[in-house]
Amino acid sequence: MTQLLPTPAPLDDLRAACTGAVLGPDEPGLAEAARAWNVRHTHRPAVVVRAETPDDVVAAVRHARRHDMEVAVQTTGHGFARATEGGLLLDLSTLVGVTVDAEARSARVLGGTTWEPVLAAASEVGLAPLLGSTPHVGAVGYTMGGGMGWLARHHGLAIDHVRSFELVTPAGEVQVASADSDPELFWALLGGGAGGLGVVTAMTIDLVPVSTVYAGNLLYPAAMAAEVVARYAEWIETVPEELTTSVVLMNFPPFPDVPEPLRGQSFVIVRGCWSGPVEEGEQWLRPWREWAEPAIDMFGPMPFSAAATISNDPVDPLPAALSTEWLTDLGPDVAGRLVDAAFAADGPPLLLFAEVRHAGGAVARGTAGAFGGREGELLLCLVAATPTDEAAAASEAHIRALRHGLADHTLGRAYLSFCDGEERRARTAEGFAPDDLTRLQQVKARVDGDEVLGCGLDLTTG
Ligand SMILES: Cc1cc2nc3c(=O)[nH]c(=O)nc-3n(C[C@H](O)[C@H](O)[C@H](O)COP(=O)(O)OP(=O)(O)OC[C@H]3O[C@@H](n4cnc5c(N)ncnc54)[C@H](O)[C@@H]3O)c2cc1C
Missing domain, CATH: 3.30.465.10 (Uridine Diphospho-n-acetylenolpyruvylglucosamine Reductase; domain 3)
Known part of the structure; x- marks a missing residue:
């Protein structure tokens, strides 16, 4: 029997209606536009519209409706959820200003x-x-x-x-x-x-x-992780709202672009940003410096325009697995599980980092919109680099086991922006x-x- 393939929708009308490029199947640029930032994910669209104006968006949505296609929207692909298979991908990375x-x-x-x-x-x-x-x-x-x-x-x-x-x-x-x-x-x-x-x-x-902040990182050796996390849990009870911080268990990859002395090394990091009067910032970090001299101390005044240097997140696309939980406490059981999961005694690390961000303050007081974690004080973000399918499977199993072990210490809510792919969709109900x-x-x-x-x-x- 002859199989009838669906006829691709003609693109002439759409091209005529759009200022931005319209890319059909197999056209150069389509595959690149379809790929998410996390390169483990990609859309598989029949057509990409690189919207340059709101009218392009109108034309694309109406075209999709006329031809019974779904529409996927992507700006950077940092928060990919589900791939479109044969739909219309609206690439918004060209609608900028x-x-x-x-x-x-x-x-x-x-x-x-x-x-x-x-x-x-x-x-x-x-x-x-x-x-x-x-x-x-x-x-x-x-x-x-x-x-x-x-x-x-x-x-x-x-x-x-x-x-x-x-x-x-x-x-x-x-x-x-x-x-x-x-x-x-x-x-x-x-x-x-x-x-x-x-x-x-x-x-x-x-x-x-906000223009100048007192921000950065204090890096301590990984061997001090349990102590640092315990101190962090006490310290954040004492800090004012102008200070937003996190504690990070970090395994820097052994890549040439990671500077020495971080390359291939593990640290526990107290990270954050004081946005009150800048001259008062130092006093809030003093308890740490008085307690133990950090291996690397990068906290200091900086223009907020340089805020990216606080976390130094990777810029280039990479394959990664990520997950999240709102934690109820950062006591010894939680700290022990996080430290064991991040800094396993044997074998290469399965996590790139585990970060616990301190929320509360104005987050808890806010009332806008639907956000399921306002009452949460401690937001856990787990990230693993997954260069191969085997690495992905091992890291995902590791993350699942850690989340399972933490189950008695979670709010049962998810910050959906800290997960992606199937997990982002599957945990939608936990977000609210x-x-x-x-x-x-x-x-x-x-x-x-x-x-x-x-x-x-x-x-x-x-
Ligand atoms: C390295 C890294 C660091 C991060 N740091 C933080 C952080 O500090 N705090 C935090 O809260 N989050 C953080 N995130 C999470 C980030 O906020 C989410 O991944 C967010 O969804 C990214 O949005 P995007 O538009 O860049 O991604 P995309 O994948 O392009 O879009 C994400 C979702 O939003 C939709 N969307 C995007 N733009 C539009 C639009 N104009 N109209 C309609 N729908 C649209 C898309 O369809 C998709 O469903 C981080 C993520 C990464 C990878």
Whole structure:
């Protein structure tokens, strides 16, 4: 019997309607645009639209609807969830730009812009956006997940500072969502935005008056890890909200681009950012320096425009496995399990790092949107480098076993931005309080009942 292959939708009309490039099957650039930052994941679209304008987004969504295709949205691919197979991929990395209004302390950020230019433009006028540990993720994708960065305890989550979203609905219409215009959709986008509630073409956010911070890292030998984690758990009970910190169990890879003396070495790191008066920053780190001289001390005053150097996250795409839990405590049982998992006595490390971030403060007080972890004080983020399938399988099993061992010390909630791929979708319900999940599902059913935007979080009820 002759098998009938689906006829690819003609692209001429779409090309005529779009300013940006439209890439059909087998065209150069399609595979590259489809790949996620975490190179273990890739979309397999029939067509990619590199949107340059909101009209391109409208044309792409309407084309997809006409031809019964799903739409996947990707800016950087740092937060990949599910691959589209044969759908239309909207590549937003070409819809970029930022306008800062210093007087209004706000920025209008186009849908595919990373934090890098936003940070640069805001810094020029002594202001800062609420970016996270790396400026290389999409500002909108980061924000719609919650957005917890180095100013979180002082100023809250990124979702606490959004004034409005401009978007193209899954029906292909242009709309604004704000406190005054479809407030229910606005609420849902703040935390649940990766659930495919619309394609955000721009957002207007608050900027906060932060220019110089006291920030960096204190590195202690891995052998001191249990002691450092125990001290960290006590110390964070005493620090003010202007200080956002984490403790990191880090195995620096033995790669040539990792500088000596870090290359191939393991450390326990106290990391953070003081955003109060800079001259007061040193006093909050003094207990550590008085307790034990760090092997490397990189804490000091710095312009917030250099915030990327606090975590020094990798910039280039890499294969990785990641996972997360909100922890209820950092007592000896948790600390012991984390130290054992990060710094195994034998064999090469299975984790690149385990980081526990201190939340609370303005994060806990915030009320915007749907974010399931506000009550959490301790956010665990686990990352493994997975250069081969075998390494991926071993690291994933290791991470599963660690999470299982920590089960009595978790809130049962997930910060979904700290997981990706199948796990991100599968744990969607853990990302929200039950009532908020129901509310999000109702918004999803209203704005995207046909599941046109179905490649992010799973907000369906079926
Ligand atoms: C190295 C690294 C460091 C990180 N550090 C932090 C951190 O400090 N704090 C923190 O909170 N998070 C952090 N994250 C998580 C990050 O915020 C999420 O991965 C986020 O989803 C990335 O957004 P993106 O747009 O860059 O990724 P993408 O994978 O392109 O998008 C993520 C999701 O958002 C959707 N999306 C993106 N843009 C739009 C848009 N304009 N309209 C509609 N949907 C859109 C996509 O469809 C997808 O479902 C980090 C991630 C990595 C890999």
